[in-house]
Amino acid sequence: MRDICCYILWSDSLERFYTGACQFALEERIEKLNTGFYRGQNFTKKARDWRLYLKVEAVDYSHAVRIERKIKSMKSSVYIRNLKKYPELVEELKDKCKITHL
Template identity: 55%
Template sequence: MLFFMNDICCYILFSEKINKFYIGATQSNLEIRIKNHNSHFYQGQHFSNSAEDWNLFLKIPTDNYAHAIRLERKIKSMKSSKYISNLKKYPDLITKILEETKN
């Protein structure tokens, strides 16, 4: 029997093919989640179906899934690839946004 470590986090993927970011939240294995995005596992009009080259750009661990969802929504609300790039470039921004979305 295989056991996979679960990740509770907000994650940001990047596709060079479409030059776009994808922001999500998970409470399952992130590596499997990325493979699922790349294989179009998520049906329907799912945005991640537009590419097969998603790579992890940034992972922001959280204590619980509800916090990961709030964080995901906050980052999406910024509607800015520059902001996403700055999250990776300036770790203090991550600390700030984690505090803002704590409750």
């Protein structure tokens, strides 16, 4: 199943958000993160209790990555909480991250 989106995860143990982009099964990705499937030294290995906080649907994978980068550039948990609280902010974010061809 394809699940093209930008996602925000929350870890209770770290009390932190993690933002990423996905183009396949999101639930499977979260499960893999929580079981330590991915090797290497990455931020998500610090916790095993990641859960989905917010999912932002994208047109395609490059759109999802642009949304991810915009969220990360804000460097703000308040911004992330506001995205969940105010759905219109999500729509505005999605529109800003679209590429329009003239």
